[in-house]
Amino acid sequence: MQRDDTLVLEPSEKWPPLWRGLAVALVAALGFAWLGFNHEAGSDYGVLSLLPAALVITMAVLTRKTVESLLAGALLGLLLLDPGDLVSPLADVTLAVMMDETIAWLILVCGMMGGLINLLARGGGVHSFGNFMTRLIKSPSGAMFGTVGLGLVVFIDDYLNSLAVSSSMKKITDTYKISREKLAYIVDSTAAPICILVPISTWAVFFASLLEDSGAADGGRGMSLYIQSIPYMLYGWAALLVVVLVAANRLPDLGAMKQAEARARAGQPVPTGWEDQEEAQPSRNTPAWLGLGNFLLPMLVLVLASAWYEIDLLKGVLVALGFTMLLYSVQRLLSFQQQVDATLDGFKVMLYPIATVCAGFVLKEVNDQLGMTQYIIDTVTPILTPALLPAVVFLVMALVVFSTASSWGVFVISLPIVVPLAQAMAVPMPLVVGALLSASAFGSHACFFSDSTVLSAQGAGCDTMDHALTQLPYALIGGALTLAALLAAGFWLV
Numbered sequence: 001m002q003r004d005d006t007l008v009l010e011p012s013e014k015w016p017p018l019w020r021g022l023a024v025a026l027v028a029a030l031g032f033a034w035l036g037f038n039h040e041a042g043s044d045y046g047v048l049s050l051l052p053a054a055l056v057i058t059m060a061v062l063t064r065k066t067v068e069s070l071l072a073g074a075l076l077g078l079l080l081l082d083p084g085d086l087v088s089p090l091a092d093v094t095l096a097v098m099m100d101e102t103i104a105w106l107i108l109v110c111g112m113m114g115g116l117i118n119l120l121a122r123g124g125g126v127h128s129f130g131n132f133m134t135r136l137i138k139s140p141s142g143a144m145f146g147t148v149g150l151g152l153v154v155f156i157d158d159y160l161n162s163l164a165v166s167s168s169m170k171k172i173t174d175t176y177k178i179s180r181e182k183l184a185y186i187v188d189s190t191a192a193p194i195c196i197l198v199p200i201s202t203w204a205v206f207f208a209s210l211l212e213d214s215g216a217a218d219g220g221r222g223m224s225l226y227i228q229s230i231p232y233m234l235y236g237w238a239a240l241l242v243v244v245l246v247a248a249n250r251l252p253d254l255g256a257m258k259q260a261e262a263r264a265r266a267g268q269p270v271p272t273g274w275e276d277q278e279e280a281q282p283s284r285n286t287p288a289w290l291g292l293g294n295f296l297l298p299m300l301v302l303v304l305a306s307a308w309y310e311i312d313l314l315k316g317v318l319v320a321l322g323f324t325m326l327l328y329s330v331q332r333l334l335s336f337q338q339q340v341d342a343t344l345d346g347f348k349v350m351l352y353p354i355a356t357v358c359a360g361f362v363l364k365e366v367n368d369q370l371g372m373t374q375y376i377i378d379t380v381t382p383i384l385t386p387a388l389l390p391a392v393v394f395l396v397m398a399l400v401v402f403s404t405a406s407s408w409g410v411f412v413i414s415l416p417i418v419v420p421l422a423q424a425m426a427v428p429m430p431l432v433v434g435a436l437l438s439a440s441a442f443g444s445h446a447c448f449f450s451d452s453t454v455l456s457a458q459g460a461g462c463d464t465m466d467h468a469l470t471q472l473p474y475a476l477i478g479g480a481l482t483l484a485a486l487l488a489a490g491f492w493l494v
Contacts, residue, residue, distance in 0.1 A: 045080065049370035052077035053403035056363065060448045064465040067352075070359035070449055077366035097361045105314055109159055110354050110455065111347040112317045116302070117167045117459075118346025119324055120295055123333045128291025130171030140176040144186055144247035147173065151190025155198045156306055157313045158191035158444070158452050164299065165190070166459030179264035180271055182257060184460035185471035186243055191452045192407065192444040193239035193478075196437045199227050205311045206408060207437065214415035216429055225433060232434025234485045235394075235442045238478040246474065254473040260466070274461050294333070298324040353454045356464065360405040360449050373400055373413045381417075386425040390435040391486040393418055397436060398479060401443020405450040411436060428493055431486075438482050446475035 056073035060066060078089045097103055120126050137143050147169045154161045166187045173183045195201040208222035217225040245251040253261045263271075301323045306316025321343065328334050334342065367373070380396050397414060401407050415436070422432040444452045448468040457467035 045370045046375060048080055049367065049372040049375050050403075051080070052363065052366060052370070053372065057403065057448070060465060061469075064463070066356050066449050066454070066464050067359050070356070070363050074359070074363045074366045077363070077370055081366070081369055093362055093365050097358060097365055100361070103358060103361055106357060106451070107354050109314050109317060110163075110350045110357075112314075112321060112343075113159065113163045114348075114350035115343035115346035116298070116317060116321050116324065117163060118349065119321070119328075119334075119339060119342045120298060121167075122338070122342040123294050123324070123328050124291045125295030125298070126167060127171075129168055129295040132292050133169070133172045134175060137172055137176075140178055141247060141249060143169070143172050143176045143178055144182075147183065147186045148190060148243060148247055151187060152194060154303070155194055155201055156303055156311060157202045158195045159455060160302070160306075160313060161191040161195070162187055162452055162455035163459040164302075166456060166461075168295075170461060174269045177264045177267065177269055179257075179260040179269050179470075180274070180460045180462040181260040181466055181470040182246075182264075184456045184462055184467040185257070185474060186247065187460060188445060188452055188456040188467070188471060189239050189243035189474070191456065192441045193236045196233050196441050197230055197236040197240075199223060199230070200307065200311065202311050202313065203437075203440075207411070207433075210411060210415060211433065214419050216415065216419045216433065225429060229430040229433035229437065232390075232431050232486075232489065233437045233441070234434065234489075235438035235445075235478055235482040238481040238485075239441070239445060239475070241481075242474050242478050251474075251477075255470065256466070257470040257473070260470050271462050271466065274463075290331075294327065294331075297327065350458065353451075353458045353464075356449055356454045357405075357451045360451075364404050364406045367404055368413075372404070376400055377414060377417055381421070384421065384425075386427050387490040388487075389422060389425060389427050390431050390490045391483055393432060394435040394439045394442075394486050395483060397439035398442045398446075401440055401450075402447045405443070405447045407440045407444040407447075407450060407452075411440065427490075431489060431493060435486055438486070442475065442479050442482065446472060446479070 052073040055076050056069045059072055060069040063069065074093070075086065075090070078086055078093070082089050117126070133146060137146050147165060150165050150168065151161055154165055166183060169183060169187075170180070173180075192203070195203040198204065204223070204226055208217075208226045210222075211217045211225050212219055212222035216222075242251065260271075263269075298320050302316050302320035304316075305319035306313050309315035325336070325339050328339060329336065376396055376399070380392060384392055397411075400414075418432060418436065419429075421427075422429060444450045446468075447453060448465060453468050453471075454464050457464040460467070
């Protein structure tokens with residue numbers, strides 16, 4: 001299906017949402033740039049440091065454009081930092097972000113995961129797995145529970161979960177007229193929220209080392225403290241409860257999800273404009289059992305290789321790609337040239353999600369220079385009490401991660417502040433660590449432009465903002481449950 005990109009203005013709408021948002025952004029940028037000219041260079045930016053994040057969220061809601069909103073926020077922040085020169089700081093920040101090891105890792109992992117999934121589709125593996133699941137699942141609720149179950153199995157990394165599970169389950173959820181937005185929500189709910197609950201995930205490995213570096217745990221005891229904190233990682237448990245209630249039809253469609261599900265029930269589970277972006281069809285038919293093996297074996301190799309290399313998904317996907325190419329070559333499913341083309345085509349599909357995440361890191365770098373996270377922490381610290389500390393830590397850090405999409409980076413700044421506070425107030429460290437990890441998972445889950453949100457939408461085949469807005473009510477329910485539970489735990493345990 002070919003998209004009609006012609007812009008038609010209805011009489012009642014002289015300004016389409018994109019231009020309205022850009023107009024708001026321009027006016028705000030000019031106004032805040034004036035504030036920047038009147039701000040003493042090098043001094044504390046205070047409340048001004050919140051403006052880029054506020055602009056991003058406002059513009060994203062108005063325009064439903066992610067990359068544009070992130071860049072607008074970054075440009076506003078750079079104007080505040082140096083009103084006299086925008087080009088040089090933008091070039092410096094962008095270059096610094098693109099040279100960052102984490103960004104390089106992310107680009108390679110996302111691109112190669114896209115290539116692997118496309119290769120599995122060309123070889124018939126995804127098609128065979130979809131047919132196999134179709135025979136097992138007999139109801140819409142079964143399709144949703146199947147997605148939840150597969151998400152729980154693929155716990156090693158949220159990127160792997162977001163891309164592999166959504167791509168695997170699209171056929172079965174389409175069959176039962178479940179919207180792609182709901183599929184993306186279910187997948188996203190079993191990505192970061194579940195990864196924090198498993199001590200052999202990329203999240204656990206990263207945060208365990210961070211706990212040792214910050215002094216929360218002695219050398220070599222970071223993972224032990226992490227495991228003790230799992231019962232208090234309440235957002236992971238709350239998100240799992242909410243998604244199970246949704247799959248069981250015990251929690252109704254809320255907000256924008258109503259419209260998405262109504263469209264799916266009318267026979268259009270795939271959003272308009274995404275029909276021509278489906279995975280490649282198999283190059284030729286293969287026996288059902290062989291096609292299923294051609295999907296399951298590479299996925300098993302991917303998980304095992306990642307675990308073997310100390311939960312490194314980049315090394316895991318490299319091994320899985322090599323294994324899949326060898327497997328397909330032995331069966332003569334695809335020529336070597338066809339396999340390379342399929343891998344490159346899959347990499348190209350991931351360019352927009354990669355651009356979104358990179359733009360988010362540019363915004364994070366600008367926010368760091370403005371001192372946004374430090375300002376928020378300094379503002380709330382004077383009102384803290386031992387009983388309130390876990391709940392306030394969750395609330396504040398959840399808002400920071402939601403505004404910046406930096407589910408890992410902000411904790412490099414916050415842990416050296418929060419840990420001494422908890423020790424001085426005699427608050428149990430597992431409770432505080434649980435609150436911090438809950439905030440990280442909530443921010444990753446709810447943020448409009450987090451890597452998990454972007455990749456879940458891409459894997460499911462829907463717009464990033466549509467996914468973000470349809471899942472937001474459910475994320476907020478999980479967040480409210482977490483906040484209430486941490487309040488109760490603070491007064492009970494401290």
